[in-house]
Amino acid sequence: MTPAQLRPPTMADVARTAGVSHQTVSRVLADHPNVRDETRVKVLRAIEEMGYRRNSSARALATRRTRTLGVVASDTTLYGPASTLFALEEAARAEGYLVSTVSMRKLTVDTLSEALDHLGDGGVEGVVAIAPQRSAVEALAGLRHPFPVVTVGSGAGMGIPCVTVDQHLGARLATGHLLAAGHRTAWHLAGPDDWQEAADREAGWRATLEASGVEPPAVLRGDWSPLSGYRAGQELAGWVGRGLTAVFVANDQMALGVLRALREAGVRTPEDVAVAGFDDAPESEFFSPPLTTVRQDFSAVGRHSIALLLDLIEGRARPATPRIAIEPQLVVRASTFPHAPQRTTRSIAPQPEGAPP
Incomplete structure (x- = not known):
């Protein structure tokens, strides 16, 4: 040869x-x-x-365009961030761009600065940061970078363009569905304190109850894992027959843990307690019973994020600090049949957070 x-x-x-x-x-x-x-x-x-x-390198030298975008992410073992990352890569490829990804354990000023420097050295034209934690966006807002940056998950009010699913609306859909099914109230298992998505879902749940003249019960809190849902479910089981007939859980994985804990305690779903989740993870329709949940359109998040970033790169007109909110969809399944109130059910005053059953 x-x-x-x-x-x-x-x-x-x-x-x-x-x-x-x-x-x-x-x-x-x-x-x-x-x-x-x-x-x-x-x-x-x-x-x-x-x-x-x-030869992409030769083309980049000739055009001064690398056609490469950067993505900074953390918690990519979780369904939401992992689905967002896949959607971003798919949307970028559809536009003829490569993606360089930096995954960090935690997004802090130091790790974000390191990630942006690394991506900048690689010649990226812009970066999407999957930053669902408020602290991560605050850190990002304090950094200087020579290319446009778009955040996914949070960023509104911090001067950074962002794309997100309307979490507040999704929580209102789930909570309103439980009230419409005949439940006098709905309890809530929230996500971690620092996650903007968790805060928005909790706010939507609270606003829906208050708009119906219902004082919200005490909030339980988990860490998105089935284990934290299981432990919360054990606590919730103690309130069955004392006012608890419905639970809105902030993600499907925690809802899985809640369902198991209730089942082990002899509590039927949905006959005794209805359970609704959030995300519509692929396995949710195969839970026992199939889970009513809120579907997030991650493909739309990916497309809008990449389109917004390319508009910023190309200098196309956009509002000063654009925020794009994608509407979620309620998916009703067997975990939330209409509720027939029992005559013996008595109402209880909301307890302080962390109160024992």
Whole structure:
């Protein structure tokens, strides 16, 4: 095998095989309109036969565009951040961009600064930060960077463009569904304190109850894991027959733990206690019983995030600090049948957070 056969084909090789000039091949690759159809077909056939791949480094030097976007993320083992990351990568590829991802255990000023420096050295044109924690966005807002940055999950009011699912609306949909099913109130198992999504879901739940003239019960809090849901479910089981007939859980994984704890305590779902979750994770419809939940459109989040970032990169007009909210969808399943109030059920005053059953 000759050295020429060992090296990858170049644009000059394609031009020679197609019987055209180097400039014509370049025009075909750029989809320039001033190329005859028969010439374009010859060039594309030569490219396919030779397995030619354009040198992205050379192109970047010529155009000063790397067509690479950065993503900074943490907690990517969780369903929401993992789904968001996949959606961003898919949306970027659809626009002809590569993605360079930096995953950190925790997003702090130091780790974010390190991540942005790393991505900047790699020549990214802009960055999407999956930053659901308020502290992460606050840290990001205090950093300088030479490229546009868009956050996913939070960022409103901090001067950073952001894309998010309307968590407040999703919680109102779930809580309103439980009230419409005949429950006098709904308890809430919230997510971690520092997560903006958890705060928004709790606020939506609280606002819905208050708008119906119901004083919200004490909030229980978990860490998004099934284990924390299981432990909260054991506590909730102690309130069955004393005013508890419905629970809105801030994510599906914690709802899974709640369902198991209630089942082990001899509490039926939904006959005794209705349970609604949030996320519509793929396994939620296979829970026992199938879980009523709020579906987040992560594909839409990915598309809007990338579109917003590209608008900022290209300098296209946008509001000063845009915020795009994606509407969620309530998915009703068997865990929340209509409730028939029992005559013996008595109301109880809300207890302080952490009160024993």
